[in-house]
Amino acid sequence: MLRLGVEGYLESIKGKEGDFYDAVRIVCDALLVYAQRLSAAARNMAKREGDSQRRAELEEIARVCAKVPAKPAETFHEALQSLWLTHMAINLESLNSAVSFGRMDQYLYPFYRRDLQEGRITRKKAKELLLCFTAKACEHVFLLSERISQYHGGYLVVQAAIVGGMNREGGDGVNDLTYIFLEVMEEAGLRDPNYQVRVHQGSPSEYLNRVAEVVRRGNGMPAIFGDEASIASLVLHGYPLEEARDYAVVGCVELALPGKSFFSTDAGLFNLAICLELALNQGRRFGSKRREGALTPPPRQLRDINQVVEAFRGQLDYMVKKMIGDFRVVERGNRDYHPTPLSSMLVDGCLESGRDLTAGGAMYNSSGIQGVGVADVADSLAALDEVVFRKKRYTLEEVVEALKADFVGYQRMQAELKKAPKYGNDHPLPDGYAHLVVGMFHDILAKYRNTRGGPYVPGFYSVTCHVAFGKRCGALPSGRNAGTPLASSLSPCNGSELHGPTTALQSVARVDSRLMPNGCAVNLRFDPHSLEGEKGVRNLVGLVQGFMKQGGMQLQFNVLDPQILEDARRHPGKYPGLVVRVAGYCAYFDDLPDSTKEEIISRTRMGF
Secondary structure, three states: OOOOHHHHHHHHOOOOOOHHHHHHHHHHHHHHHHHHHHHHHHHHHHHHOOOHHHHHHHHHHHHHHHHOOOOOOOOHHHHHHHHHHHHHHHHHHOOOOOOOOEEHHHHOHHHHHHHHHOOOOOHHHHHHHHHHHHHHOOOOOOOOOHHHHOOOOOOOOOOEEEEEOEOOOOOEOOOHHHHHHHHHHHHHOOOOOEEEEEEOOOOOHHHHHHHHHHHOOOOOOOEEEEHHHHHHHHHHOOOOHHHHHOOEEEOOOEEEOOOOEEEEEEEEEEEHHHHHHHHOOOOEOOOOOOEOOOOOOOHHHOOOHHHHHHHHHHHHHHHHHHHHHHHHHHHHHHHHHOOOHHHHHOOOOHHHHOOOHHHOOOOEEEEEEEEEOHHHHHHHHHHHHHHHHHOOOOOHHHHHHHHHOOOOOOHHHHHHHHHOOOOOOOOHHHHHHHHHHHHHHHHHHOOOEOOOOOEEEEEEOOOOHHHHHHHOOOOOOOOOOOOOOOOOOOOOOOOOOOOOHHHHHHHHHOOOHHHOOOOEOOEEEEOHHHHOHHHHHHHHHHHHHHHHHOOOOEEEEEEOOHHHHHHHHHOOOOOOOOEEEOOOOEEEHHHOOHHHHHHHHHOOEEOO
């Protein structure tokens, strides 16, 4: 849009006939009318404005909106305005959530550089415009029902914007605008855009240090993505290397190829832990006589951990098949009743083929499903392996009876299960099971294709559904009680990582990130004093570099005073600007469900 403008797109489809092209023309006309109305409104405000500086600003706004997005952008201001109006139109056309900005420092840099060289802008003015843009991104909200907000809490607008990282040739893409964006992240203190950074082994030390300084400010921004792992995952799943190097993020953490892909990245959220519950009870939930899952053997016939794993695999296979059947109904519904011609116009492949995104018009298609509860299943399998099958302290039947009773009367058994090795402590037993669960979910999804011809692929982040899913999940062999939250995203279970951030990340790095083309989220929480001074910056940079070098894909941080968090929970409204990182996105603490507030407070406080 910045390069062609609406008029350029309309020219490119001149002479092409059919419903799809008619729809594109209609939305283009609507976008032009929208921009002209804004231009007229700004011009009328300028006529009534007494302050000369503000009047000049309004006149410039009127000029810019009269030009873009109708025509190509030529200045930095015009590029931002064209981007914003197009963005709002896409939100009006679609779901108003997770519509994302991509690699802003890359495609906006030529406008900034040219304005700077020709004396039209200063660095200070560019930063002011980006701060204004950031504020605009918080003006719209994603309205959800109370029930759905348990799964997607905090008004999940989550408009991802990412900077830094490799360029398409494999060199470093950091530029002057990247550093301005880091200042904006540092100063804005807002929930959106969902600012993120890309890093790689060749990232400049100046850039890495600056990222660490912004992280420790405690606004939840930015999340950090490792290029090596992200690119390797995309390449493994068949995408060209140059395209993979140019990846950006949708919404929370989902990898995408901007302008070329329709990766329906949040097609569903899948409760892995319930599949283990079903595996231990012949396809039934604890306390239920109705079979919801597959008919797998009773506990007395599961004579070793491998048979337990196979029962879990059987339930996973069965439930994924059911889920895919539901998804295909939704996919056909979107195709037949909710086409998106404006979004389609902006993605390569659709104008060429005459097909909407929902009908498979994009160059690259997939559907992303989030696996939730990896750590809970891994810890449970490790506990059964250690306590039941190796040490033979209890039979599997006895453990299942304890789970059905939610450990009431089985406190000693629960304590022993909790003492078993846990994911997040650099222990090969639970870490190996975490890798097994991720690979199993990946391979089962890979058996299916969506109605657009693309694969189903896994991601491992949970929004706030790890809390809601936990409420509906029975007790687990890890020692977890029924109804309590599952682990957030790919992170260890709260309180289970006992030896600090480096061992926690060693465990995460043992899980093959190449199997996560839909992304993952890993949460770390620090008290502000633990990251103070130059030493704090060095420690944080070293932690990130070490994790990414071992194959880590993503890291995100909450740097929060625990007393303020507790006070904010007890006194809603006292800290209206308190931003926390939830699971791949940020939200105002006050906007979150109480159950999610409790889960964030209970996250392990890390230190070096």
